Amino acid sequence: MSATTQVRPKLYESQKLALWYFAVAIALFGLQLTFGLIAAYQQLNPNFLFELAPFMTNRTLHVNTLVVWLLVGLVGGVYWFLPQETGREVVGIKAAKIIWWVIVAGVLVLAGIYLFVQYGPGEMSTLWLYMEGREYLEAPRWVDLALVLWVAIFLFNVIATTLASRRVTGLLLVLIFDLVALGALYSAGMHYNINVTMDQFLWWWVVHLWVEATWEVLVGVLMAWSLMYLLGTPRKVVETWLFLEVALVFGTGILGLGHHYFWIGTPEYWLGLGGFFSALEPLPLVAMVVHALYDAGGHRLLAVNKPAVFWLVAQAFGNFIGAGVWGFMQTLPQINMYSHGTQLAAAHGHLAFFGAYLSTVLMLTYVVVQQARPVLSVPLDSRWWKWAAGLMIFGIVGITGAFTISGFTQTLIERAEGGSTWAAFIRAYTHPWYANTLGWRYFFGWIMIIGYLILVYDLLTIGKHAVATVKATAVATAGGGDD
């Protein structure tokens, strides 16, 4: 396909809003990498910033910026595609804009609290104002309430726009049910519970059922829209695949939640249930790979947007390997009893988030960037996106490898041999098989950072050449001039 240029169709208001979503998402991604790199360096040199911003502070910011930028990217994707799907402006767009800037302001305040306040006294007021202290859900209660309001307005936008368009497609139906579940599940995480077993029981309703169920389905919807846009896959095919994926994701992931209930004080039947259903969790991810390859292959990769198609296929593989294979590796209780709570979980977490969600959001970002310019460049392509993608994938594979090796070492030395005491923990992280991986992790962190910087450069420049060409042509046609 030779490169051509087309004048871009007018953007809807909600698509203009989506541009802000993606800009903020990519900026937060940079912060996430920075705090991750500092945390990685602190493992090598525990005295670095020990007084000012210890590991716990950087790690809080690392995981919170992760959750926020990915969620912002996914929601931005919906704001982008929703008017195209319904053929009209999003209903309630004013409220959507207002809550967006409230959320941005809230995120900035929260980042300030994490960095400079860090923790509070052992009173309930701390949980409301500064720190809830539950991994991934560290945000204080006022942030929870703001998030619920955000999701509620978003849900209203989707439902009202769908109703106004008088055409409920299968994709919209799945999206609406998924968003209802996503909002409802978050509220399960907004309770204080003195009993740590019940606390973690409900905590996983948010963390697992978000990441391994409702987010996966949201990604499925966005992938479906993207496939239709990028490869011209027929709606019926895309919808059927999406239904299959939802059937499998919910069919395996909901009771797969049981793999978090092996060791927290909950009854023994969760060992069998969690083991069985979570072992099946890779199935929908296999379906996703088949899906992406089938659709891409069927059209001989003749795409309108090369980086987006690349990240779409990377998503399918990354999700399968990161979430599927690395998850399965440690999900049966017979191994999980030893590997639980080790660096192996971090290995899985890093590759799964990269594969399933980072790839999706970057795919969406390239879709949006293509249409953000006044003139469309078709197919969208550049030299730099390949470098960015290559370096970031190389980086995450290296980081995951390093975590996997230290995870195996910890499983063996701390858990299996040492009996999981304080002394055994120290023996594990000072063992060369563990200690040597820390340098690799840090090195690959830098590779990620370089990949990220190239990504930002590429996002700012890709497709601009087409704009320049068209402008030059316009100027030439007008007989030249000084302007």
Next chain:
Amino acid sequence: MQIHWLEVTIAAIAIAVVLTRVLSKGAGWLSWRFWRGAMIASSITMTTILFVLSFFTVQEARPGSGRIPPWTVINHEIGLKWDAERQWQVPVVGEETGFFGQVYSPEEAEALVNKGKITFQARNCMECHTLLGNGAYYAPDLTRAWLDPWWETRIKPMVGAESREEAMMKWLMNPPQYPQGTRRMPNLNLTEEEARALVAFLKWMAAIDTNGFPPHYSLTYEQR
């Protein structure tokens, strides 16, 4: 109520399959309609089963239910013993020895553990430590921290304490002063009240029946 995982699994799959057939009204398995039915069927079936199982789990996860200790467990000696049938360690509660030289009433014990739990969250402990194996993997797992032999052998003489609870309290109030290993814990400015409550929370947690996690806690090969 006795629940067996295999029965639940078979029932879940059977219900989902039958419901799919009903909802898709006999459509072939390669059709749009079949998979729409499958999606609705599996979502409803699995969500319903999760709610039912959660109801039973909540009953068994109450303090004093057997798996989860009552708050007053902090007044007692706590240990682990090998369960030959399940082939893992289970917590055992021994005689009443008091906590910081005092026997706490059920209300006082609950208030103390509660204070400890809030302090645990307010100081963001989970961002370095794991508890019940969940957290940030930078610092030791705290599930059985109360039972760690280091308090007796190493920390007690180091901080000059009379009892294990006092040793833990003193250490927690200024960890960088007594570094262990190459990674240090920051001074989180715990008050004496907060540190005492935190130790109570850790002691209570050490008596939860965790299906044997972490395995062979503090046992050398010879002791197994």
